[in-house]
Amino acid sequence: MKKRILISAYAISPVRGSEYGAAWNTVMHLSTQHELWVLYGMSDDHMGDTQTMLEYIKNNRIKNVHFVEVRANKLAMAINMLNKIGLGWFFYFAYYLWQKAALAAAFEICKTVDIDVVHQLGPIGFREPGFLWQLNKPMVWGPIGGMNIIDKRFLAVKPLFTRLKFGVKNIINHLQLNYSARIKTAFEQVDVLMAATTAGQQTIWEKFGIESCYLSEQGIIGNIIFDESKFDTICKQVQMVWSGSLIERKNLALCLEALSGITQKNWVLHVMGSGPLSKKLQQKAKDLNLVNNIKWHGHLSRTEALSTMSFAHLHIITSMAEDNPAVIFEALTFSIPTLTIDHCGMGDVICPKCGIKIKSADYNSMVTDMRKELIVVLNNPSMLMNLAQTTTLCAEEHSWEKRLYKLNNMYNKAIQVHGQRFNSSLIYPTLTV
Template identity: 30%
Template sequence: MRPNVIINAYACSPNKGSEPGMGWNWIISISKFCNIHIITEGEWKTEIEESITDLPQGINLTFYYLPVSDKIRNMCWNQGDWRFYYYYHKWQKRALKQAEVICETVSIDIIHQLNMVGYREPGMLWKIKDIPVVWGPIGGFGGIPTPFLKSFSNKEAIKQKIKQAINNIQVYTPYIQKAIKKSDVLIACNSVAKNKLQHFRKDKVLVISEAGSLISSNKNTRNYNFETLKILWIGRNIKSKALSIALETMTELNDLNIELNVLGVDKSEAHLPNEETQNVNFHSWIPHEEVQNFFNSSHLLLFTSLYEATGTVVLESLAKGVPVICHDTCGQGDIIDSMCGVKVPMKSVDYSIQTFSKEIRNLYFNKNLIKSLSDGAYAKAKEFQWENKGKLMNDIYFNLLNKK
């Protein structure tokens, strides 16, 4: 018998990445095993309704839309705009009322607070009595190590320090502590979040990455007897993504035939270390199909991010058989190992630049190792397939129901 589940997912879209894509992929994966009632904001209502008709499990999905204004939507996607949390909190009150209405007409077995992933707003569905609650994946803990703040402006560095101080305090507020204690199952998105949440729970905190992978049916037949080593960097030009470290790394490799393609950043936005950095190509916004073409023709992904839950691009890269070179931190630090990439300890900006360049130089002269890492990338991606998350969550739900 399929359990009836309410999922609270503010952000949900079949055509987007990041939080909206994460929400959609978790939901459609779980819906293969459960009947789901989804409470979402509705920015992508049209896309959702069109996509449901193409899904075999579409009959198991019922969406409830609670839209907000374009102004609030812009605040949401403008990272760093703290005003959004005021409106998001008000939206969660609406979500609670909607969930209560659903419970009046449907026999709900499980409530799942899915996203946004950050711990600061856990929603209010845990207030509904006598129904087990799952919260997660949960992230937002940790921060950018102090040595890396030297690459920030003084204003930005101070802002980051304040943010990290608030991070360390805010989790102790009664509102968040009640959600932590009232939830029957907590799911951390990475080991950093798990270690923090474990302080407040005697029972085990699970770890499930918020990101997932879709494995291509056909492996790429990229050329490993290359003349030019092609490296990919994908992201927005914000300080936490540390594009500057990638660009500085490339200046250390000017003597080699290496090409870095930067996706998501226009050249006018970037600050090249010097005019000798000739081996970098910039591509601002490009369609998703073209991004896939870049994956198919690249040998490595350079992921320099300093702080996030798990970069969705990391698993997307692995699914394409592209090994990842990254910092040993956050979700990517949990996922990447010596079988599918290279991790660099976070010591300082200079250390990262020198170590990234050393590792890339080593791979440039060791093409067989790149091929081996590519095979390992495919294998690693299979561990994180979206379908596996659906099966895993179904097991978690049934374990909860068996305890009732």
């Protein structure tokens, strides 16, 4: 049944990927079945940067969607200046104030609209849950992520600054999950919780004693594509792709070291992305004698990145910590199997039918295991075509048709749980289709 849904999606954009794109795709697909009021605060680089959304809304009418820009106050914008110059943790202080403004905007909407369900959609991080539960409406929160503790074995070979940075983050996660009264209250007040990973589900149960549903924040975009013609030349050259920011967390060095011990030369790795480690990683590739087999594309537009991705036979991801990176689902969309470490959201999404998983272990063991898997693939490239065919089937599990079915069940459950929780006989009205 068609519902009136109030959604908080701080970062949203029709032209960006990652969390911006995840929120946009969720809103667009939900709008085919429900009427939405969407609170947002950013569509470009920083808090208050909403030019892209304002221009899009001006030139495009979106049926069943009412976008409501929530402007942060002057104090929030002043605090966020520290985030802009690289002091990232100050963002959360500014974001806290934005959430206060979002609650005020939500109360105004509820004065004139009989909202059926509230959905705290994004960003997915657990540490800033917002205040929309104070509306006393049936509420869903999620997908919730960011709760993972980075394996210390991954950090052993990283620079001191990186080890300190992630060590501090691990400590902060531990403190907030165990001792933050506001976070605990939010988890307890929400009617339905949605975890972005199965590890997140386990953490929510262990820390708060509450059951949650599992649903990744990303899904398949558009139609699933299987291009059989790209395998015509696979025996001559296997096209591999790695995509992400060139930062320590994305861990491209692991992929380079795994490739360095391979004697076969029937491959090329397309590296899409830029970042502070660009020069260092390119020099590392040179030192490992990989220069002739790697193409550095730098930062690409979303359209260019998807075009490059579409020609690949194998996608590789080496991140130390993620929830569900968009690139996993982009690979699934093009029926491209993924080689990944078996952890985080990648471990949930990728199975033997759509990829190759290596055991999470110490750094040197993972280099060795990844190298072994790559050697098997390069000795028998045709196996990637067979894997691509079954990847197509796995991709169907993440289609928006199935995701909408799950979301609708969660909304219905939230209404039911909310009524039971407050011993209310109130029946929340629905719109006719």
